Amino acid sequence: MPGSATLVGYDEAVSRYDPLIGLETHVELGTTTKLFCGCPATFGGEPNTHTCPVCLGLPGSLPVPSRKAIEYTIRIGLALNCSIAEWCRFARKNYFYPDMPKNFQISQYDEPLCTDGWLDVVLDESEAGADGSPRTFRVGIERVHLEEDTGKSQHMGGATGRIHGADYSLVDYNRAGIPLVEIVTKPVEGTGPLAPKVAHAYVTELRDLLRSLGVSDVRMEEGSLRCDVNTSLSPRGSGRWGTRTETKNVNSLRSVERAVHYEVERQAAVLDAGERVVQETRHFHEDSGITTSGRSKEEAQDYRYFPEPDLVPLAPPRDWVEQIRAALPELPSARRARLQEAWGITAAEMTDIRNAGALDLVEQTIAAGATQADARKWWLNELARRANDTGAELADLPITPADVAAVAALVASGALNDRLARQVIEGVLAGEGTPDEVVAARGLAVVSDDAALTVAVDEAIAAHPDVADKIRGGKVAAAGALIAAVMKATRGQADASRVRELILARLTDS
Numbered sequence: 001m002p003g004s005a006t007l008v009g010y011d012e013a014v015s016r017y018d019p020l021i022g023l024e025t026h027v028e029l030g031t032t033t034k035l036f037c038g039c040p041a042t043f044g045g046e047p048n049t050h051t052c053p054v055c056l057g058l059p060g061s062l063p064v065p066s067r068k069a070i071e072y073t074i075r076i077g078l079a080l081n082c083s084i085a086e087w088c089r090f091a092r093k094n095y096f097y098p099d100m101p102k103n104f105q106i107s108q109y110d111e112p113l114c115t116d117g118w119l120d121v122v123l124d125e126s127e128a129g130a131d132g133s134p135r136t137f138r139v140g141i142e143r144v145h146l147e148e149d150t151g152k153s154q155h156m157g158g159a160t161g162r163i164h165g166a167d168y169s170l171v172d173y174n175r176a177g178i179p180l181v182e183i184v185t186k187p188v189e190g191t192g193p194l195a196p197k198v199a200h201a202y203v204t205e206l207r208d209l210l211r212s213l214g215v216s217d218v219r220m221e222e223g224s225l226r227c228d229v230n231t232s233l234s235p236r237g238s239g240r241w242g243t244r245t246e247t248k249n250v251n252s253l254r255s256v257e258r259a260v261h262y263e264v265e266r267q268a269a270v271l272d273a274g275e276r277v278v279q280e281t282r283h284f285h286e287d288s289g290i291t292t293s294g295r296s297k298e299e300a301q302d303y304r305y306f307p308e309p310d311l312v313p314l315a316p317p318r319d320w321v322e323q324i325r326a327a328l329p330e331l332p333s334a335r336r337a338r339l340q341e342a343w344g345i346t347a348a349e350m351t352d353i354r355n356a357g358a359l360d361l362v363e364q365t366i367a368a369g370a371t372q373a374d375a376r377k378w379w380l381n382e383l384a385r386r387a388n389d390t391g392a393e394l395a396d397l398p399i400t401p402a403d404v405a406a407v408a409a410l411v412a413s414g415a416l417n418d419r420l421a422r423q424v425i426e427g428v429l430a431g432e433g434t435p436d437e438v439v440a441a442r443g444l445a446v447v448s449d450d451a452a453l454t455v456a457v458d459e460a461i462a463a464h465p466d467v468a469d470k471i472r473g474g475k476v477a478a479a480g481a482l483i484a485a486v487m488k489a490t491r492g493q494a495d496a497s498r499v500r501e502l503i504l505a506r507l508t509d510s
């Protein structure tokens with residue numbers, strides 16, 4: 001198998017080596033226009049329709065920076081506790097690649113807009129500390145800078161979609177010039193064996209933060225959030241840093257964790273064999289969970305950075321920066337802590353809500369009148385299962401928090417039992433209307449009318465004389481079979497507790 005490597009088991013690897021990780025995250029900003037021109041910054045579109053002389057780098061065209069993109073970058077920097085530069089510059093990064101129409105990228109080099117911040121990340125419950133409280137890691141932020149995205153190449157005619165073996169290549173410049181923010185962490189030391197989990201937790205927290213700031217749609221699968229993961233190992237307690245590898249474009253949260261895990265196992269084997277880790281970029285393979293060698297960094301490319309001559313320096317006025325700071329929304333960690341306390345739930349229960357992407361939905365369902373227990377129950381069980389079946393996001397299901405609160409209210413009033421409530425939800429999802437309309441149209445209601453139930457109970461007893469004899473003989477537990485028969489005969493609409501009372505009244509002295 002190509003790229004397969006000797007590995008050392010993870011636990012053994014981290015018993016002898018300390019992992020050191022660093023993360024570089026690229027996020028495409030959700031601005032209306034591109035960074036230096038008026039072309040739309042939307043995802044997709046017919047190839048090469050979102051282009052103009054500026055983003056194609058035609059001679060004589062000049063860039064004009066987007067104020068919105070700079071504002072968004074400052075917003076991200078402030079939310080990450082960074083200092084905002086009083087004066088900085090764009091830099092020209094020179095390299096040739098077909099998806100770079102200008103043969104250079106306008107980026108930032110030694111003068112980034114935001115520097116020296118941090119983000120606290122919380123590991124999930126399984127890694128709780130000795131006192132049961134969740135473990136928190138403070139990840140240092142080295143820099144946050146603004147640059148333009150590249151276009152996309154597509155290699156046609158080959159079996160693998162890679163350039164090797166392709167007959168020809170196509171380029172699409174729709175993405176070229178979309179504002180891209182790069183967020184670089186400081187080396188994250190002291191994680192020990194938790195390095196993969198810290199990496200996962202960091203990208204998760206960062207994604208939630210960026211979403212709450214409204215600066216990006218942060219869809220990893222569409223590439224609007226992309227992550228490169230640096231990993232190195234050093235002998236335990238040596239205090240030295242090892243040679244790192246950079247695993248590129250890891251495009252799911254789970255893959256971030258897997259990529260670090262794999263690199264630890266692979267690099268430990270290399271070091272155990274007395275060899276040295278090659279400083280290089282590596283590719284992560286979603287299917288097999290391994291990384292393979294990409295381009296070596298030892299003959300590092302010289303990008304010949306120099307200050308971008310077509311743009312004036314950037315000096316964000318302090319009062320503007322303070323306005324942006326004052327307008328920051330409540331950040332996700334503070335919001336989760338506030339809601340967890342208000343709802344009286346545990347950290348683990350909050351983690352479940354977050355992992356399901358249900359925080360907004362649960363909050364809105366409670367606001368619509370449901371109890372926190374009901375709101376969590378419906379979103380995290382029945383609706384999560386249905387979303388999973390159809391491959392949809394929970395938030396994209398065609399049911400509103402108000403609908404869910406209405407279903408919960410019908411159950412609480414005794415008008416529906418859980419089984420009927422699930423049928424109501426099925427009807428709402430099928431587009432049959434509001435919960436009340438589905439109840440009316442499908443004739444769903446709990447039957448607790450004794451006259452109707454007694455007929456069904458007598459029929460069930462007549463049909464199962466052996467069961468009835470057992471109950472008469474004192475085996476009350478056998479009543480379950482008769483209750484089931486009545487529920488079946490009433491298509492689930494009987495009030496089960498009343499049915500049980502009627503059965504016992506018929507067959508026992510009670």
Ligand SMILES: [Zn+2]
Pocket residue numbers: 034037038039050051052053054055056177
């Ligand atoms: Zn353009």
